[in-house]
Amino acid sequence: MTKVIGLTGGIASGKSTVAAQLHQAGLVVLDADQVARAVVQKDSPGLLALTRAFGRQILKPDGSLNRAKLGQLVFSDPAARKQVDAITHPLIRQVFEASLAALKRLGVPLVVLDVPLLLEAGYQRYCDQVVVVKVDPITQLHRLMARNHYGSQEARERIATQMPLAEKLAHADVVIDNNGSREKTARQVAKLIASWREGTDLHSVV
Template sequence: MKKTKIIGLTGGIASGKSSVAEFLRARSFPVFDADKAAHELMSKDSGAWQDIIDEFGKGILTNSEEIDRQKLGQIVFAEPERLKKLEAILHHRIWQAFENFCTEQRAQQAKIVFLDAPLLIEAGWHERVDSVWLVYLSREEQIRRAMQRDKVQAVVIEQRLDKQMPFDKKKLVADRIIDNSFTLEQTYAQVESLINELQVAI
């Protein structure tokens, strides 16, 4: 049986990556959401919960002893070294969950599986997938769309962007670039073209 193709899907703040992921799901492709997996790993019933509390203390807990992701986020975005420690706790667990997902999809004869991960490149996962698809947007448009979506000032978005790998560096790693500067219909047309290209190759 031919090997299942693993496609890494990544982007940046308000780039439209989630819209592309939803489009792929609507086309019945299996898509693993790394962010959702990270949130699940932070739940009280997960194996990562205690490791996170040991590292960051009980001050990040809610009254129901769940991790307050907003409090945790404030800590790690202010201290890059703490962010690295959180990633060390989560990333290998997320990848294991993805491998389990792939095993399930292979059992269902899936020919293509997508890994939707904003930190795909930062985590080094781009080296483990067959191809990297980058959803691109200019910084100016990222800021405009993120302000509209999150109802925050430009300076807040700029601070977030400054802590992320810039698109110029991500482009050097990407195998395919999806330009989301125009309408969603035009973005979806690009994705459809990439799907057709991929299906021909397999």
């Protein structure tokens, strides 16, 4: 029987680092960001629907999606963000459901759903366990500023658009503390993987 793990966390929390460590350990990781890019590839039905909604201003000269332009539109306009979500989320969900079904047929024992908006989009319904990666607010702010070259105000605004960490933690079965070094996080991940493989679920901060 396939055990499905939902992995989530706030922006710049280190979720991708944890996902990479899980992948390196041999686990199957379904990456929502990769799926989201795939469903709006050039000439795809998803990109066609976005172009109908927002016009050719969201396209690059070669006809592919200008992600920066679309990002600017949705960041400043909640209604536009909802419109993008209404177009892309069903397509992403369809891919996830098909992938999960195929992996279950193959008897894959553990599958990780790496989804930034796991809780917001309701993906926890597919999961046997939800893992939340946490980081303190100041560290999160500084990491986001460094990673995306944002000023302090823009970084704060980006963080504010997401579900508060406290709310995410309320849904967590397991919490990974990513305030320390990469090695410290890796030790927590290794402990978690061992619990899955041994069938002794952790239900607390790792």
